[in-house]
Amino acid sequence: MNADQTTGATGDGASGDAVIRDRETSARPERSRVIRLWNAWRHHVLTLRENPLFLLLAVLIGTFSGLAVVCFRVAIDWTRWWMLGSALAPPSWRVLLSPAVGGLVVALLVIYLFPRSRGSGVNQTKAAVYVFDGYVPFRTVIGKFVCCALAIGSGHSLGPEDPSLQMGAGIASLLGRRMRLSQEKLRLIAPVGAAAGLAAAFNAPIAAVLFVIEEVIGVWSGGTLGAIILSAVSSVVVMRWFLGSAPLFRIPAFRLQSPLELLAYAVLGITGGAASILFMRLIAYLRPRLMAWPRWTQIVQPAAAGLLIGLIGLKLPQVMGAGYPYINQALHGDFTWRLLLLLGAAKILATSFSFVSGTPGGMFAPTLFIGAMIGGAVGGLEQHFFHGLAGSEAAFALVGMGTMFAGFLRTPITSVFLVVEITGNYSIILPVMISNMLAYFISRRYQKVPLFDMLSRQDGMMLPSLEEVREQRILRVEDALPESQAVALAANEKSAQALERLGPTTEPWLVVAERAGGWRLLAAEELRQHAAESPELIVGEIPTRGPIPSVYPDQPLEEALRLMGDWPFLAVTSRVNPYRLEGLISLDNILHTYRAS
Amino acid sequence: MGADDVECANCARLRGAGKSSRELVLTVSLAFIVPAFAITGVLTRMYHARQEALAAEWFQDGGRAIQTGNAAQAVAALRTSLAYAPDDTAAELRLAEAEAAIGHDAEARSYLDAVLAADSGNGAANLARARLAVREQNIPDALRYYHNAFYGEWPDSEVNRPLQARLELSQFLLDRGESADAEAELISLAAAAPPNDVEMHLRVGELFFRAGSPRHALDEFRLVLQTAPENAYALKGAGSACLQLGSFSEAERYLAQAGRAAPDDTATQETLNEAQNVLEADPFIRGLSEETKQRRAQAAFQTAVARLHACAAMLGQPLDSSSAPATDLQAADARVQAMTPLLADAQMRAHPGQITDVMDLVFDIEKLTVSKCGEPQGTDLALLHLAQAAHGTGQ
Numbered sequence: 001m002n003a004d005q006t007t008g009a010t011g012d013g014a015s016g017d018a019v020i021r022d023r024e025t026s027a028r029p030e031r032s033r034v035i036r037l038w039n040a041w042r043h044h045v046l047t048l049r050e051n052p053l054f055l056l057l058a059v060l061i062g063t064f065s066g067l068a069v070v071c072f073r074v075a076i077d078w079t080r081w082w083m084l085g086s087a088l089a090p091p092s093w094r095v096l097l098s099p100a101v102g103g104l105v106v107a108l109l110v111i112y113l114f115p116r117s118r119g120s121g122v123n124q125t126k127a128a129v130y131v132f133d134g135y136v137p138f139r140t141v142i143g144k145f146v147c148c149a150l151a152i153g154s155g156h157s158l159g160p161e162d163p164s165l166q167m168g169a170g171i172a173s174l175l176g177r178r179m180r181l182s183q184e185k186l187r188l189i190a191p192v193g194a195a196a197g198l199a200a201a202f203n204a205p206i207a208a209v210l211f212v213i214e215e216v217i218g219v220w221s222g223g224t225l226g227a228i229i230l231s232a233v234s235s236v237v238v239m240r241w242f243l244g245s246a247p248l249f250r251i252p253a254f255r256l257q258s259p260l261e262l263l264a265y266a267v268l269g270i271t272g273g274a275a276s277i278l279f280m281r282l283i284a285y286l287r288p289r290l291m292a293w294p295r296w297t298q299i300v301q302p303a304a305a306g307l308l309i310g311l312i313g314l315k316l317p318q319v320m321g322a323g324y325p326y327i328n329q330a331l332h333g334d335f336t337w338r339l340l341l342l343l344g345a346a347k348i349l350a351t352s353f354s355f356v357s358g359t360p361g362g363m364f365a366p367t368l369f370i371g372a373m374i375g376g377a378v379g380g381l382e383q384h385f386f387h388g389l390a391g392s393e394a395a396f397a398l399v400g401m402g403t404m405f406a407g408f409l410r411t412p413i414t415s416v417f418l419v420v421e422i423t424g425n426y427s428i429i430l431p432v433m434i435s436n437m438l439a440y441f442i443s444r445r446y447q448k449v450p451l452f453d454m455l456s457r458q459d460g461m462m463l464p465s466l467e468e469v470r471e472q473r474i475l476r477v478e479d480a481l482p483e484s485q486a487v488a489l490a491a492n493e494k495s496a497q498a499l500e501r502l503g504p505t506t507e508p509w510l511v512v513a514e515r516a517g518g519w520r521l522l523a524a525e526e527l528r529q530h531a532a533e534s535p536e537l538i539v540g541e542i543p544t545r546g547p548i549p550s551v552y553p554d555q556p557l558e559e560a561l562r563l564m565g566d567w568p569f570l571a572v573t574s575r576v577n578p579y580r581l582e583g584l585i586s587l588d589n590i591l592h593t594y595r596a597s
Numbered sequence: 598m599g600a601d602d603v604e605c606a607n608c609a610r611l612r613g614a615g616k617s618s619r620e621l622v623l624t625v626s627l628a629f630i631v632p633a634f635a636i637t638g639v640l641t642r643m644y645h646a647r648q649e650a651l652a653a654e655w656f657q658d659g660g661r662a663i664q665t666g667n668a669a670q671a672v673a674a675l676r677t678s679l680a681y682a683p684d685d686t687a688a689e690l691r692l693a694e695a696e697a698a699i700g701h702d703a704e705a706r707s708y709l710d711a712v713l714a715a716d717s718g719n720g721a722a723n724l725a726r727a728r729l730a731v732r733e734q735n736i737p738d739a740l741r742y743y744h745n746a747f748y749g750e751w752p753d754s755e756v757n758r759p760l761q762a763r764l765e766l767s768q769f770l771l772d773r774g775e776s777a778d779a780e781a782e783l784i785s786l787a788a789a790a791p792p793n794d795v796e797m798h799l800r801v802g803e804l805f806f807r808a809g810s811p812r813h814a815l816d817e818f819r820l821v822l823q824t825a826p827e828n829a830y831a832l833k834g835a836g837s838a839c840l841q842l843g844s845f846s847e848a849e850r851y852l853a854q855a856g857r858a859a860p861d862d863t864a865t866q867e868t869l870n871e872a873q874n875v876l877e878a879d880p881f882i883r884g885l886s887e888e889t890k891q892r893r894a895q896a897a898f899q900t901a902v903a904r905l906h907a908c909a910a911m912l913g914q915p916l917d918s919s920s921a922p923a924t925d926l927q928a929a930d931a932r933v934q935a936m937t938p939l940l941a942d943a944q945m946r947a948h949p950g951q952i953t954d955v956m957d958l959v960f961d962i963e964k965l966t967v968s969k970c971g972e973p974q975g976t977d978l979a980l981l982h983l984a985q986a987a988h989g990t991g992q
Contacts, residue, residue: 053619060626067637074644086651088677178622242641250683250711325680332707334676394707 062234079153102154114143121166158361168197269438337380375400843986
């Protein structure tokens with residue numbers, strides 16, 4: 001509305017102008033205050049350096065991931081109530097039909113709407129970090145939410161944690177892109193979101209942070225760690241706000257009665273390792289074969305898997321869905337060891353069917369389920385035959401969860417902290433450590449390629465194997481150090497004396513120790529000249545180059561290579577006495593060491 | 598992931614070069630938090646409401662199944678209820694009860710231990726755990742959990758449950774033959790029970806009896822009679838207690854009242870007869886003439902001698918021995934032989950104090966025969982009561 005229109009409307013030019021003036025004078029301070037605030041805010045945001053902005057963003061990512069995970073869990077349960085009913089043991093017709101129908105709908109959604117929601121969220125997040133500059137399409141987030149809620153809710157034997165992890169990564173990626181972060185930060189944003197998603201799904205921030213470091217990024221970097229922790233904490237706070245702070249599992253009090261019990265847990269470790277290998281090999285065998293089938297079969301594969309799961313579910317409805325209530329029951333010793341063993345085996349089959357058929361969903365919850373059942377079975381069996389040696393079945397079920405996690409997912413540190421965190425019980429840590437490490441080593445010994453690496457290779461991607469990275473031997477400066485003793489000249493030494501002390505040498509360069517510490521280069525030819533012309537001249541007065549970079553024997557060889565530049569060699573000095581020369585390493589020494597390794 | 602993704606290797610930067618500015622994105626994101634929280638809040642509220650409804654529904658199903666005696670169905674229903682409300686202690690307790698009912702003691706124990714791990718002072722869980730320990734014959738645990746139960750926390754609506762727990766413990770101790778411990782528990786229980794709780798005091802009185810403490814039992818029954826003077830059970834209990842304590846007249850009074858209050862109770866009638874027999878046999882009742890006392894003593898002597906002979910015959914031990922007495926019964930018979938000449942009327946009249954000697958022998962015979970040949974009947978039983986009262990061994 002302009003001034004003329006207003007004037008016409010009032011019918012009185014003078015008074016109309018006055019009204020407009022009044023309105024403008026009263027509105028102006030308001031508008032200008034808003035603009036001032038906006039400008040101040042813009043100024044703050046624009047002048048914010050990227051690191052603080054990254055941390056702020058981590059909190060935002062955590063908050064949104066937490067909200068998404070809460071809604072995801074609600075969606076899974078609503079779907080379950082709708083499709084399977086509220087009973088823990090649903091009616092037979094629902095058990096048989098629900099996963100098959102759910103599988104069919106999910107297959108159609110995956111094929112026609114959300115093709116990227118297939119597969120492992122962990123690998124897709126790793127791909128975002130290593131290949132796609134932190135890019136995770138937001139459509140995948142929606143796809144994972146809808147498809148996984150439907151699949152898990154309808155009874156497919158999969159878990160909500162892996163999708164939650166990827167949803168977090170997707171949300172993080174979206175925010176990072178919109179915030180126009182640098183490429184370096186964008187690459188790191190997906191793990192930040194992944195940690196948030198996983199933390200909220202497990203209600204376990206420490207385990208989530210450790211998992212992302214162990215399996216996704218592979219390194220402890222100060223900058224990333226802060227953001228990952230902040231996002232994980234934010235998401236857990238949000239999740240607890242809406243769903244309560246109770247741990248995922250409620251366990252009876254546990255006490256190690258005798259150190260001999262640890263032997264019994266060692267048996268569990270061996271069994272868990274064997275079960276992990278079996279589970280992995282089943283997936284390794286079935287998945288590529290099903291993927292090679294004609295494309296049209298992808299529509300029916302999840303439905304067929306659902307039907308098979310339904311058939312298993314008729315006898316053992318516990319294997320359907322994520323199975324948390326049944327893990328709780330196993331933790332309360334509700335099942336006999338025979339039933340526990342049967343449930344563990346059935347869950348391996350059911351989860352393999354669901355996963356290899358391309359139904360989206362995670363492996364974390366099934367892994368915990370299988371671990372709890374096998375753990376309880378081993379405990380029951382040991383109690384049966386060696387009554388005094390083994391603790392309660394429930395304690396074995398608890399330790400079994402971590403054991404399977406360590407053996408199957410191959411994240412040994414996470415597996416220990418996960419059990420402690422999701423149960424809120426610290427006293428279990430000793431048996432968990434023993435059992436987990438045994439399962440991990442057995443799994444590594446007999447199944448060379450870890451699960452996530454195997455899956456990415458089956459998908460045609462060669463993502464870095466963080467287990468291999470962790471296992472790589474780091475070459476150090478001391479490995480390249482020649483055996484011959486290096487001789488350094490003193491700066492206050494006479495040139496003739498120095499030459500005599502050196503004796504016959506073919507080295508073109510010599511090292512001179514500076515009085516204040518550090519090392520300089522002196523051309524051997526120049527020393528000879530000066531010694532011939534003026535033998536009394538001290539070495540310190542001859543022109544030198546330097547100071548040359550120095551390294552310590554325990555530093556990585558890579559660091560020495562970086563410092564080498566154009567220098568003919570680097571001084572290797574002792575950490576306890578920087579004035580003592582341990583030796584000299586040249587580029588040839590370094591390259592020779594790399595070749596020899 | 599495939600070729601499409603590889604093409605998109607630099608997508609991030611391309612997409613990032615959009616028109617939106619950093620401050621705008623941050624503002625919009627921050628502003629979006631509020632509606633996102635609101636929507637999630639509404640969703641979760643609906644979700645929790647549904648969970649609570651399902652938990653309540655399955656809990657009720659479980660309760661109904663327990664009432665109809667279908668414990669297996671109750672277990673299934675209550676497990677489902679717990680899946681929706683894992684913090685519901687009532688469901689856990691009821692589930693433990695159902696599990697125990699179908700013999701799943703280990704499962705029941707596990708649930709109860711979980712409740713106690715979270716709330717060690719939960720009275721109901723401690724009581725249930727104590728019962729399980731009793732079934733498992735784990736005495737130290739049973740005692741510990743019973744004590745925890747009545748010192749534990751109970752809802753206001755169940756103020757009597759701690760007392761019942763103590764009552765159960767007392768009974769458990771009595772069953773194990775630990776009467777002294779049981780008596781200690783009963784004394785505490787009697788002090789803690791409300792005076793007008795007739796049922797509780799009757800039960801406590803009865804257990805005092807079993808613990809061998811008729812005096813405390815009498816106190817309990819008298820307390821009941823203050824509230825309910827016509828309570829036949831309390832009258833009978835008080836009468837029996839008085840009988841054991843040697844207050845035979847009072848016993849007769851209580852038992853006669855009990856007989857009037859419950860005329861069909863034959864046991865009361867028998868006890869009353871017992872009390873009356875005592876009163877009729879007792880030569881030491883005040884106000885009796887010397888002649889009556891003498892006659893009663895003589896009659897008592899005859900009864901005791903007959904009992905001695907019957908007992909000896911039952912055991913196959915002949916009483917007439919030419920040599921020195923070899924058995925207790927023969928020794929008693931020797932005393933009988935020595936006493937018989939002194940029982941002539943003239944002798945008795947000349948030595949009125951002799952009644953005491955006669956009765957001492959009678960009491961010794963009754964006590965000896967009860968230890969050798971079991972509980973007597975009729976007048977012998979009356980004489981035994983008198984013996985016990987005279988020697989302070991009445992209970």
